[in-house]
Amino acid sequence: MQAQRPEGYDPRAFPPFAVTVDLAVFTVRQERLQVLLVRRGQEPHAGRWALPGGFVLPDESAERAARRELAEETGLSDATAAGLHLEQLATYSDPDRDPRMRVVSVAYTALVPDLPEPRGGGDAAHARWLPHGAHGPLAFDHDTILADAHRRVGAKLEYTCLATAFCPPEFTLGELRQVYETVWGVTLDRPNFRRKVLATPGFVRAVDGPPRLTGGRGKPAALYRAGPATALHPPLLRPEGRTG
């Protein structure tokens, strides 16, 4: 980019771009995929739901801005939010995506476990979890962003160990399987899923202490923690055809 530059470096000489971050935050809750959304109070798109987000400040990277916004919107402490999985998705730059001015937005995807309902500390008073798809059309191009994020998350479950990011620190294999089934919208064969996960070194580590717990009815299940592995080899392919 810095190859040849038509004029000097007076910042005012460049078209005024605003740079923001948008967050597509997912969780699995009540056997449904849920998205963190805020309700817009002003035009444009007043009354619609939108992805949380905000401006990138002059001295922070987009990643830092995204993590800051994530902490604010979820109402978690910065320390807790620092441990959440956050990943850059894509940048949306259509000149008309915001009618007010030129806004380029770097979208991030976050995967969080089943957190308490966000009682935002001040800034994000009405950030709420909504089931994915159970909200009307979102503001701006956020429907596109959300669809891209969902596709990305579904694809990454196939070849990474990302699914543990949806789970609490200790979880059962049934809960982990629930993540896959919810995100993909399919049902998986329980025995095969179990073998697949346990056969992948570093995916999960068994908790040896009290090796069982109940999730309601049925036989108590062993507990596991996320392992050090990040990649999944060979991949855990979802049934049926492609997603794209």
Added chain:
Amino acid sequence: MQAQRPEGYDPRAFPPFAVTVDLAVFTVRQERLQVLLVRRGQEPHAGRWALPGGFVLPDESAERAARRELAEETGLSDATAAGLHLEQLATYSDPDRDPRMRVVSVAYTALVPDLPEPRGGGDAAHARWLPHGAHGPLAFDHDTILADAHRRVGAKLEYTCLATAFCPPEFTLGELRQVYETVWGVTLDRPNFRRKVLATPGFVRAVDGPPRLTGGRGKPAALYRAGPATALHPPLLRPEGRTG
């Protein structure tokens, strides 16, 4: 992002961000992976190689800016450049990535066939193909961008039909295999590769007319064109372990 906004909409009220695109353009040439680079004439990083790129104009999206720059740097007509594979990679926004001012750059990856050496029409006088790795440290954070691009391309070859983007309109299976071997840095079993490609519906279509051509010594090979398929199922996994 537009959820709550601290002040009005005077563009001057926002920190001055410049938004640019950087291009990681790959080709396979002489059995090597080559990258399109420009030499910097001014500080900072004068004399170093850098990725081609430029500013996003006020009324164009980043994608359009990238395609415009691609046409300029390769010296191709807009019509030809419009057919090239272009894909958003990621956005780089470290506050210190450019010492002059705050520059947020959206990086794109392009895969092109073995084009004639770019004799840039004016703007890009010294854009050149260099073998990947045969250039010193690049300017700014372009080493990071290039490494990310290479990793992305390698991964996408596994589960997409993208490899044909490196090939001319008609190509032999040997040339297609060369793409995989060059990008991955491995050697593939020829018979198995052939079967794998031909068994994937829509990956390639045989050219029936004059069904052979010579690439030097050896038996003449049948010619193929890229098919309509974009995904590759099941994937064509590279040998050995992961890339990350």
Added chain:
DNA sequence: ACAAAAGTGTTGCGCGTACACCCATGT
């Protein structure tokens, strides 16, 4: 004759799929 690359055949193993079956708990 030899090298080099295309194309065909064949075999065996690994892994995933699809089941059947037992175990432990709540109602």
Added chain:
DNA sequence: ACATGGGTGTACGCGCAACACTTTTGT
């Protein structure tokens, strides 16, 4: 007793890796 979910075992089949082998060109 029965439903529900956890955990173990097993058999079938597809896909791929790893060869051997033939064909067609250039030198």
